Each structure stands twice: as structure tokens, then as C-alpha cells.
Amino acid sequence: MSATTEPNVGSFTLGGPLTAEPTGPIEVPEHEEWSLPNGFAWVFPGEGNRGGLLRPVIMADGFNLGRSKLDVLYHGLESGYPFISELRRRGRDVILLGFEERSASILDNSEAVLAAVMRANAEQLGDARLVVGGFSMGGIVTRYALARMETMRMDHRTALYLSYDSPHRGASIPVGVQAFSHFIPFPNNFAKQMNSPAARQMLWQHYDKDTGKIGVAPERTEFLTALDRVGGWPQIPMKIAVANGRADGVGLPDVKPGEVALRIDRIYPGTTFYTHAQGDDVTAAWLNRRFPEAERTITTDGFPEVDGAPGGTLHTYTILADAMEKLGGKADLRHEEVCFVPSVSAVAIRDVEKQADLYAKIDELSPEESELDDFLCSSTTSSHTAITEELCTWLMDRLPD
Numbered sequence: 001m002s003a004t005t006e007p008n009v010g011s012f013t014l015g016g017p018l019t020a021e022p023t024g025p026i027e028v029p030e031h032e033e034w035s036l037p038n039g040f041a042w043v044f045p046g047e048g049n050r051g052g053l054l055r056p057v058i059m060a061d062g063f064n065l066g067r068s069k070l071d072v073l074y075h076g077l078e079s080g081y082p083f084i085s086e087l088r089r090r091g092r093d094v095i096l097l098g099f100e101e102r103s104a105s106i107l108d109n110s111e112a113v114l115a116a117v118m119r120a121n122a123e124q125l126g127d128a129r130l131v132v133g134g135f136s137m138g139g140i141v142t143r144y145a146l147a148r149m150e151t152m153r154m155d156h157r158t159a160l161y162l163s164y165d166s167p168h169r170g171a172s173i174p175v176g177v178q179a180f181s182h183f184i185p186f187p188n189n190f191a192k193q194m195n196s197p198a199a200r201q202m203l204w205q206h207y208d209k210d211t212g213k214i215g216v217a218p219e220r221t222e223f224l225t226a227l228d229r230v231g232g233w234p235q236i237p238m239k240i241a242v243a244n245g246r247a248d249g250v251g252l253p254d255v256k257p258g259e260v261a262l263r264i265d266r267i268y269p270g271t272t273f274y275t276h277a278q279g280d281d282v283t284a285a286w287l288n289r290r291f292p293e294a295e296r297t298i299t300t301d302g303f304p305e306v307d308g309a310p311g312g313t314l315h316t317y318t319i320l321a322d323a324m325e326k327l328g329g330k331a332d333l334r335h336e337e338v339c340f341v342p343s344v345s346a347v348a349i350r351d352v353e354k355q356a357d358l359y360a361k362i363d364e365l366s367p368e369e370s371e372l373d374d375f376l377c378s379s380t381t382s383s384h385t386a387i388t389e390e391l392c393t394w395l396m397d398r399l400p401d
Contacts, residue, residue: 006267006289008186012323013193014173016314016340016384018076018135019064026071034119039099039112042070044084046091052125053093057399058116060097060138062385063202065193068098081389090396092131095120097138103196105219106141107226113145117156129159131399132237135385136341137198139163139241144227146234159400161234163241165312165385168371169345170204170352172306174261174338175214176273176285176298177316178207183268183287183296190323204345204352205303214300233371240374240398242391244312244384245343247362247377252339255308258282260334262317267329273317275307275335276300278355304355307338310362310377312384314340340384347375374398 034041046055061068073096077083084094097116099109113132120130134142142161149156173194181191191209193199200206200217207214233239245251255261257277264271273285285298316338321331342358344350348371350357362377376394 006185006291007327008188012319013065013189014314014316014319015064016062016136017079017387018062018073018385019069020076021069021072022075026075028071028074034116036115036119037111038101038104038109039068039097039116041098041116042074042096044088044094044096046088046093048091049093053120053123054126055091055128056093056095056120056124057087057131058095058097058113058120058133058142060113060134060142061099061102062134062136062138063198064102065189065196066102067100068102070096070098073098076385077387080387081392083387083392086392086396092399097134102137103193103198105197106137106144106201106223109141110145110148113142114149117145117149117158121157129157129400131160131162132156132158133162133164134166135164136166137202139166140168140202143168143233144230146237147227147230147232150234150236151230156234156236158234158237160398161237161239162395163346164391164395165244165341165346166241167202167341167345168241168348169342169350171202171341171345172204172339172352173314174273174276174284174307174316175205175207175300176287177320179285179296179298180271180273180287180320182207182209183289183294185289185292207298238374239372240395241347241372242375242395243343243346243377244341244382244386244391245310245339245346245377246379246381247310247343249310249359249361251310251359251381252308252313252337255335255338257305257308260332261307261338262321262334263332264324265330265332267324267327275338276303276305278303278305304353304358306342306352306358307335309339309342309358310344310381311339311342312346312386313337313381314384316340337383343377347377348372
């Protein structure tokens with residue numbers, strides 16, 4: 001690498017525990033595979049269920065770039081707590097639903113959910129009603145699909161809808177990090193992920209690479225309009241959710257506003273990312289590169305202190321620091337993780353734009369303020385979509401008979 005060039009960043013993307021590929025081989029039990037519009041599914045029969053589906057539980061994959069890796073999802077769902085094995089032990093048929101392109105529009109990927117629900121109903125033996133939901137984005141895709149089916153007067157036969165740390169009121173990736181993905185002077189998967197249809201639909205604030213402006217992406221506005229058009233939520237099933245963040249208003253106390261989160265040297269020298277702070281014209285990042293030579297300051301207006309808020313966390317700056325170090329850079333990492341899906345978003349009880357709402361003590365609010373019928377926040381802050389015994393057993397104890 002010469003002193004006047006920056007290296008290509010390669011193929012890294014931001015992802016949580018359910019998308020982290022293990023170092024060793026993944027063992028997946030025998031299963032049937034369904035081919036679906038814009039997706040596919042793996043079907044694992046419940047213990048003692050022979051010859052057909054009896055009590056189906058459809059769970060959709062979350063957000064990343066590219067085709068779903070259901071073997072990786074399976075591994076993630078068995079790590080920390082054996083969620084799939086326990087569901088099957090309880091006689092549930094587990095249907096893992098993947099997408100041909102996880103970053104595609106939520107509206108497009110809802111077609112896979114609709115087809116999976118119809119096929120499960122067609123192949124099911126007996127009269128048990130379905131359980132349908134998903135992890136992260138998967139909970140949003142299934143929410144829209146079930147609501148749309150009701151609008152179309154299609155009988156989804158679903159008794160329970162569930163979501164696992166899904167961004168019902170939006171997710172957050174620091175805007176300086178989003179801007180940096182486009183500041184890299186090469187086409188890269190990181191930028192492709194940040195600018196994908198699904199990212200633009202789910203992020204509460206998005207950095208526009210063409211205008212340099214920060215705000216609600218048009219795709220998010222259009223998606224929320226489409227969601228409203230089908231009633232916002234499915235009305236027939238009971239709706240429950242879990243959040244990886246806490247309910248007591250405590251997030252990441254060490255992540256204070258306006259602090260350096262990550263500083264890079266050697267490559268992109270001096271590039272610095274700061275934790276989001278309240279106020280106007282607040283610096284979120286200073287970006288610098290040597291070739292083609294450029295520097296840019298990213299500022300925000302009217303942001304809450306979202307990085308340290310209660311919620312499921314993402315190792316955003318750890319992932320970025322590791323990628324830079326692999327390219328020969330030096331990383332001064334101060335904050336490994338920040339809030340990704342605020343607790344108030346995951347349990348659909350407050351919006352995330354205002355400081356007071358973002359840090360609301362959910363356990364002191366009336367549960368009726370949530371758009372859900374029931375929910376649980378984690379007793380400790382955990383990584384976005386981390387599979388824990390506390391959250392999984394709460395969900396399983398609420399599955400219909």
C-alpha cells in the first residue's frame with residue numbers, strides 16, 4: 001500500500017449474533033426445504049410429529065446482505081440457549097424462513113412469508129393454529145405479511161404473532177458510520193448494506209449518499225404508509241414481543257454523549273467517530289482519506305443520545321475497528337457497542353426521536369400504551385437478537401395449545 005492510497009475494505013458488513021458465522025462446521029439436523037417466492041424455508045418436525053406438520057412455528061430471518069444462511073441462523077438459535085431444540089421437544093414444528101436477498105424491500109420479502117403461511121396451512125394435519133414471527137427485520141416482514149393477508153381476506157390461521165428485538169419504531173446505526181461506508185473510495189458491501197432498501201425502510205435516520213443529508217429516507221415513509229394501509233398490525237392473532245434491552249430506562253451508562261467512540265490512523269488517518277449527543281450542529285464524525293484526498297465533517301441536529309439508550313446492542317465500532325486493523329490501520333476503540341434497536345421500539349411503546357421517549361422507563365408505563373398485547377424486556381442489556389433463556393422461555397410459555 002503506498003502512502004497516497006487507501007485500501008479496499010473488502011466484504012465486511014454489520015451484523016448481530018444470529019448472522020455471526022462460527023469458525024467450525026455447523027451441524028444441522030435433517031430437514032425438508034421449501035422453495036418460496038423471494039425466499040425458502042427449512043422445516044424441522046417436532047418430536048413425535050411423524051408424517052406431517054402438527055403445530056407449526058414459522059420464524060423469519062433478520063437483516064443482512066445477501067441470501068439467508070439458514071445454517072448460520074440455526075446455529076445462532078441454538079447458541080446461548082437451545083431455542084429450536086426446546087421448541088421441537090415441546091412438539092412444535094419449527095419452520096425457519098429465509099430470503100433470497102435479506103436487504104431487499106420488506107414488501108417484496110413479505111411474499112415469502114405469505115407463501116410459507118399458505119403452505120404450512122395446506123400441509124398441516126389437525127386444527128392447531130399457526131405461530132408466525134421473526135427476529136429483528138423478520139418480525140417486521142411477518143407483521144406486514146399477516147396484516148396484508150387480513151386486508152386481502154386470506155385466512156392465515158395464525159393464533160400468535162411474535163417478534164424478537166424487532167425495530168417496530170425504527171433502528172439506529174450511527175450516521176457517521178453510515179457516511180463512512182460511502183466515503184470509502186471503492187464499491188463495497190458495507191455501503192451496499194447501508195443503502196439497501198431494507199436499511200432505508202428500518203433506520204430511523206438515514207445518511208443519503210447523494211445529497212449528504214440526514215433524515216427519514218423516502219423508502220421508510222413509503223413503507224410506513226404501506227403498513228398503515230393494511231392496518232399497521234395483524235388484528236386476529238395475539239401479538240407479543242421481546243426486547244434485548246432493559247425496561248428500567250438504563251442502557252449503556254459508559255456510552256456518554258459526545259465522546260470519541262473510535263479513532264482510526266495509518267489508513268483514513270485521523271478519522272474519528274463520536275457518540276451521538278443532543279443539540280444542533282453536533283459533530284458525529286470527522287472523515288479523512290488520502291486518495292482521492294478528501295475530508296468531511298458529519299453533523300446532526302436535534303438527535304437524542306441514542307448510542308447509549310436502553311436497547312439491544314450492536315458491536316458496530318468493534319466490527320469497523322477490526323476491519324480497519326485487518327487492512328493495516330490502527331484503531332483506538334473506546335466504545336465497542338452501541339444501541340441498535342431501542343427497547344421502546346422493540347416493544348412498540350414509544351417513538352425514538354425524543355430523548356424522554358427513548359429513555360422512558362417502560363416498566364413504569366401502562367402496558368396498554370404498547371401496540372402489542374404482551375411483551376418482555378430483558379433484565380440485562382444484551383446484544384441485538386441474542387438468544388437467552390429468559391426471553392425464549394417467556395415466548396414458549398405463551399405459545400397457544
